[in-house]
Structure formats: structure tokens, C-alpha cells
Amino acid sequence: xxxxxxxxxxxxxxxxxxxxxxxxxKVLFSKPNPxxxxxxxNDDVPR
Amino acid sequence: MxxxxxxxxxxxxxxxxxxxxxxxxxGNFIRFPIQAIQNGxxxxxxxxxxxxxxMGIPLLFVEWSIGRFGGNKGNHSTPFILHEMDKRALWKxxxxxxxxxxxxxxxxxxxxxxWTLSYMWQSIVGTFDGQTQDQVAGFFGEYTSLNSVMxxxxxxxxxxxxxxxxxxxxxxGVEKASKIGMPLxxxxxVFLAYKAITIEKGQLGAIEDGFKGLEFLWEPKFDSxxxxxxxxxxxxxxxxxxxxxxxxxxxxxxxVGKKDDIALNAMSAGWMNxxxxxxLGSAILIPISIGYxxxxxxxxxxxxxxxFGLGFQTLPYLFEQWGSVMSVxxxxxxxxxxxxxxxxxxxxxxxxxxxxxxxxxxWKESNAAWMFGGLVLILGLPTVLFYNYGxxxxxxxxxxxxxxxxxxxxxxxxxxxxxxxDKGWAEINMGAEIKVPKAYKFIIKYVTPLILGxxxxxxxxDIWENLSNKKSKEKIAxxxxxxxxxxxxxxxxxxxxxxxxxxxxxxxxxxxxxxEITTLKMEQKDSIKSFIENxxxxxxxxxxxxxxxxEHKSVLYKNISRVxxxxxxxxxxxxxxxxxxxxxxx
Numbered sequence: 179x180x181x182x183x184x185x186x187x188x189x190x191x192x193x194x195x196x197x198x199x200x201x202x203x204k205v206l207f208s209k210p211n212p213x214x215x216x217x218x219x220n221d222d223v224p225r
Numbered sequence: 226m227x228x229x230x231x232x233x234x235x236x237x238x239x240x241x242x243x244x245x246x247x248x249x250x251x252g253n254f255i256r257f258p259i260q261a262i263q264n265g266x267x268x269x270x271x272x273x274x275x276x277x278x279x280m281g282i283p284l285l286f287v288e289w290s291i292g293r294f295g296g297n298k299g300n301h302s303t304p305f306i307l308h309e310m311d312k313r314a315l316w317k318x319x320x321x322x323x324x325x326x327x328x329x330x331x332x333x334x335x336x337x338x339x340w341t342l343s344y345m346w347q348s349i350v351g352t353f354d355g356q357t358q359d360q361v362a363g364f365f366g367e368y369t370s371l372n373s374v375m376x377x378x379x380x381x382x383x384x385x386x387x388x389x390x391x392x393x394x395x396x397x398g399v400e401k402a403s404k405i406g407m408p409l410x411x412x413x414x415v416f417l418a419y420k421a422i423t424i425e426k427g428q429l430g431a432i433e434d435g436f437k438g439l440e441f442l443w444e445p446k447f448d449s450x451x452x453x454x455x456x457x458x459x460x461x462x463x464x465x466x467x468x469x470x471x472x473x474x475x476x477x478x479x480x481v482g483k484k485d486d487i488a489l490n491a492m493s494a495g496w497m498n499x500x501x502x503x504x505l506g507s508a509i510l511i512p513i514s515i516g517y518x519x520x521x522x523x524x525x526x527x528x529x530x531x532x533f534g535l536g537f538q539t540l541p542y543l544f545e546q547w548g549s550v551m552s553v554x555x556x557x558x559x560x561x562x563x564x565x566x567x568x569x570x571x572x573x574x575x576x577x578x579x580x581x582x583x584x585x586x587x588w589k590e591s592n593a594a595w596m597f598g599g600l601v602l603i604l605g606l607p608t609v610l611f612y613n614y615g616x617x618x619x620x621x622x623x624x625x626x627x628x629x630x631x632x633x634x635x636x637x638x639x640x641x642x643x644x645x646x647d648k649g650w651a652e653i654n655m656g657a658e659i660k661v662p663k664a665y666k667f668i669i670k671y672v673t674p675l676i677l678g679x680x681x682x683x684x685x686x687d688i689w690e691n692l693s694n695k696k697s698k699e700k701i702a703x704x705x706x707x708x709x710x711x712x713x714x715x716x717x718x719x720x721x722x723x724x725x726x727x728x729x730x731x732x733x734x735x736x737x738x739x740x741e742i743t744t745l746k747m748e749q750k751d752s753i754k755s756f757i758e759n760x761x762x763x764x765x766x767x768x769x770x771x772x773x774x775x776e777h778k779s780v781l782y783k784n785i786s787r788v789x790x791x792x793x794x795x796x797x798x799x800x801x802x803x804x805x806x807x808x809x810x811x
Binding site: 182 | 234238240490656
């Protein structure tokens with residue numbers, strides 16, 4: 179594999195994977211808003 | 226507005242996965258790698274990421290904001306979401322595109338999705354065992370020519386699955402499907418990518434290393450970034466891949482509460498789609514194909530049938546080289562991955578239609594879902610029955626290409642210039658869990674509309690060419706003029722036989738397929754193909770008349786499908802008018 183292809187592939191894949199993981203983990207581990215929010219799974223009283 | 230029970234999301238992760246599933250489609254694995262190799266290889270990623278940052282992300286912010294804004298006022302489909310932003314009549318009729326596009330795209334997309342389900346089944350029962358490459362490719366032709374009832378059965382099954390999931394609501398149906406489909410899709414993708422890049426030259430019939438395919442795809446041709454066509458291809462890919470301009474993002478976002486975040490959710494779903502497309506999409510189709518067919522072979526096949534040709538006509542044959550057990554596993558993984566990518570998108574197409582029926586006519590969720598399924602069945606029939614006459618492509622062109630750009634352009638003008646950028650910016654930032662860079666205020670107001678306007682203007686000649694059936698008319702003129710075909714053949718005969726006599730003889734005796742001859746350049750192969758076609762047209766009158774008849778029928782069916790699409794748009798617009806009257810009297 180040429181250096182240019184390797185550099186393009188490696189840098190793009192690393193950046194895209196890192197940014198995707200960063201945003202997804204932020205969603206995953208963010209504190210839920212106080213009720214009532216948009217999501218039914220964490221409701222105190224079922225809808 | 227709705228008198229029905231509230232629909233909504235179960236969890237935030239579910240919403241993000243559903244949004245990502247909406248964006249991730251067959252194009253991520255089949256269209257993106259082909260676009261990349263045709264538009265500068267690794268250098269394509271530069272215009273691609275620039276378009277993502279300047280057009281994709283701004284439109285994601287805009288569509289999520291529009292959706293949440295409308296949803297908090299009780300509207301979940303684009304006609305009345307847009308009406309909520311500006312009361313002038315024009316906008317609610319622009320919003321018709323947000324229902325129209327979803328219905329029409331679902332009509333042909335579900336057929337495509339059913340191929341993946343069917344091919345998964347064919348892989349399990351061993352249909353492709355021991356078949357030659359031509360036989361595997363021929364199976365696809367036979368399949369789409371409807372020589373058996375199987376395609377219809379799988380199509381109806383696929384529609385039924387979509388409708389049944391939709392009838393279970395957002396959290397009970399769409400969200401659950403996304404929570405199962407997206408992780409499985411990524412798992413299958415990682416498995417296939419690993420298999421692809423570990424292909425070794427000389428092992429199991431491979432003629433190249435899998436890495437050679439990655440090198441071919443990622444080799445940057447930096448000259449290409451000065452080519453406007455490459456930029457248009459990148460912009461088109463961003464449109465296609467993010468499902469923007471459809472109306473489905475607005476509908477999903479309309480179930481998010483006023484104080485809940487949309488900025489982080491939009492970024493998470495958008496980048497997840499990017500990950501699937503760039504990281505997984507580039508590591509499967511091209512590396513496997515190049516491993517077994519070489520660069521020349523892949524270039525030829527891409528020219529003949531594009532990514533779909535490779536994905537459906539070639540990969541099942543290549544999987545067979547991995548042995549009987551692994552070929553079944555790979556077939557399930559590849560077509561399963563495509564199926565999950567497809568179904569999570571087609572489910573998103575159902576929700577705006579259902580939301581319109583629920584909000585405006587008080588339909589129950591399950592009834593609205595079955596109505597959607599019924600409409601897709603009726604609308605999809607022409608694409609199934611007349612697939613080989615270009616009806617499928619016609620639906621894709623008007624709904625899956627033109628409508629998207631028109632609607633996206635209109636909505637960003639409404640958001641930034643009519644609703645007002647200050648109000649719009651406040652909407653984007655309300656409840657935001659990330660700091661949206663201020664540059665996006667400028668980008669949304671000036672840069673994105675300019676890019677969209679340029680795309681729209683640039684596509685006008687193409688729209689006219691399509692409307693006037695230019696290509697079909699040229700073909701008809703060609704097939705009609707028998708003396709021209711004869712003259713052309715005579716002109717070519719001496720030269721071609723002198724130059725490529727031995728190749729033509731080998732092709733005639735079916736000992737070899739044109740793509741297998743790696744000593745010829747692409748242009749040389751094109752001349753040989755055109756020579757063989759002219760010879761057949763000259764010699765075989767029935768063949769010429771068949772071709773002529775096929776083109777005449779294509780024009781007829783395409784014209785009928787355009788009238789059908791126009792009538793559908795007008796019917797939805799009439800539905801919006803009735804709903805508006807109903808609201809006024811309520």
C-alpha cells in the first residue's frame with residue numbers, strides 16, 4: 179500500500195471513528211433531563 | 226391535530242439509533258465505494274467531508290429543529306410543521322414533498338429491500354453452490370424479469386414486515402427494530418471487513434490481496450478535487466446518505482420535547498452514518514471484488530452494472546470461493562447487513578405518512594400503518610412489474626433525487642430567511658448538550674442555501690433531458706435506422722477483426738468474458754462491445770425489433786409513471802387542503 183493511500187485511509191478512518199465514538203458515548207452517558215422528558219422508558223409513571 | 230394517544234420514543238439511545246438507521250441505507254455499502262473510486266479515490270473524502278460539514282450537518286440541525294418546533298405544537302408531518310413556521314399557504318404545499326417523497330421512495334425501496342431478504346434466503350438454501358459467475362449474474366436478470374413468483378413473494382413479505390413493525394408504534398416497533406438492526410448491521414460489517422482485508426493472493430482462488438482493494442479505493446488523485454463534477458458527486462452522496470430533504474428526520478424529531486437536546490443527537494446520528502459509510506462501506510465490496518477479479522475486472526463490472534451489479538451479481542459468486550459453510554455465513558452477513566440497512570430506512574419513510582393520517586384525520590396508529598403498507602403495495606407494483614423498462618429508475622429520479630433537493634432548498638430558505646435565523650439559532654441551541662459553533666449561524670444562512678441553489682441549477686439541464694426522454698429517443702432513432710447499423714458495422718468490421726479478431730473469436734465461443742481480458746484497456750473493451758452489439762443488430766432482425774419495441778415501451782411506461790407521480794402529489798396536496806379546512810372549522 180502506498181504511503182499516500184495509507185495516510186488518507188488511516189487518518190480518515192481514525193478521525194471518523196473517534197468523532198462517532200465521542201458523540202455516541204456523550205449521548206449514552208449524559209444525565210437524563212428531569213421528568214417529564216421525551217422518553218417513556220425512564221418515566222416514573224408509565225404513559 | 227391529533228386526538229389520538231401520544232406516540233413517542235422510549236429512550237434517547239433508541240432515538241439516535243433510529244435516526245442513524247434512517248440514514249444508513251444500502252447506498253452506504255454499495256454507492257459510496259463506487260462514487261469514491263470514480264471520483265478521485267482517497268481524495269474524494271475531501272469534498273465529501275467538506276459537503277458533510279457545510280451542507281449535511283447544517284441540514285441535520287435545521288431538520289431536527291424544524292421537527293421539534295412543529296412537534297411541540299402538535300404537528301408531526303411536514304405540511305403542517307412548515308405551516309407552523311410561516312402561515313402563508315405556499316409552505317404547507319411545499320411540505321407535501323415530505324409525504325410524497327417518503328411514499329414514492331418506499332414504493333421502490335421496499336422492492337430493493339426484498340432482494341436482500343431473498344438473496345439471504347438463496348445463500349442459506351445454496352442456490353449459488355457450484356454456479357459460474359455468469360450463472361450467478363444471470364440469476365439476478367432472471368429474478369428481476371419475474372420469471373417466477375419468488376420476487377413477488379419476497380416483496381410482499383418485506384412489505385408485511387415493514388407494516389407490522391410500523392403498526393407497533395415508534396417505541397414498540399421502529400425503535401426496537403433499530404436497536405436490533407443497527408448493532409447487527411455493524412457486527413456483520415466488521416466481520417465482512419475483516420474477511421475482506423485478510424484475503425491473501427493465491428489463497429482460495431484470490432488473484433490479489435484484499436489490501437490491494439483498499440489501496441485502490443484510497444489512492445488519492447488530488448487533481449480530481451479541482452473538478453466540479455467530483456464536488457457535485459460528493460454533494461449528491463451526502464444528500465443520498467443522510468436522508469435529508471425527505472421529511473422523515475422532521476417526523477422523528479417532532480416527538481422530542483422542547484427542552485430536550487437535538488444538537489448532540491443530530492451530530493451523533495450523522496457521524497454514525499459517516500462511520501458506517503466511510504469505515505465499513507469502504508472495506509467490504511471493493512476489497513473482496515478486487516481480491517478475486519483484479520482491478521480491471523472490477524472497473525469493467527462497475528461500468529456495466531455499478532455497485533448493485535457488484536453487490537448482487539458478483540459477491541454471491543465470490544463468497545462461494547470461501548467454501549460451502551463460509552459462503553453461507555458470508556451471504557447471510559452481506560445480505561443481512563443490507564437488509565437491516567434497508568429496513569431501518571424504509572420504516573422511517575412510513576412514519577411521516579402515518580403521522581399525517583393520525584394528526585389530521587384521527588387515524589389509529591395500526592390503521593395508518595396498514596394504509597401506508599397498502600399504498601406502498603399499489604405504488605410499488607409498477608416498479609416491480611416494469612423494472613426492466615426503467616420505471617424503478619424513474620421513481621428514484623423524481624422522488625429520490627429531484628424532490629430531495631427541491632424540498633431541502635425550500636426548507637432552508639424558510640428556516641433561515643422566513644422564520645428568521647435568530648429564532649432558528651435559538652431553536653437549534655435550546656436544550657443543546659454541545660456547544661454548536663457560531664460559524665454554523667453564518668453557514669446555515671448563506672453557505673448551505675448557496676450550495677443547494679447551485680446543485681438545483683446545475684440539475685436543471687438534466688431534468689429537462691430526462692423529461693424529454695432524450696436518451697430513449699436517441700436509442701429509438703438508432704435502432705430504427707437499419708442502414709446506419711449496417712454501414713457502421715461494415716466500417717468497423719475490417720478494423721476490428723484485424724485488431725481484435727482473436728479476442729472476438731474467444732468471446733464468440735463463450736470461452737471467456739470480456740472483463741476477464743486484462744490486457745485490453747477500457748476504451749478497447751467498449752469498442753469491442755459496440756462492435757458485437759452492432760453485428761447482432763445487423764444480423765438478427767428479431768433482436769433489433771425487440772430492442773426497438775423495448776425502447777418504445779420504456780418511453781410509454783416512464784411517461785405513465787410520471788403522470789402517476791404527479792397525480793399522487795396533487796392528491797396529497799388535496800389531502801392537505803382538506804385537513805387545513807378541517808382545522809379552520811374546528
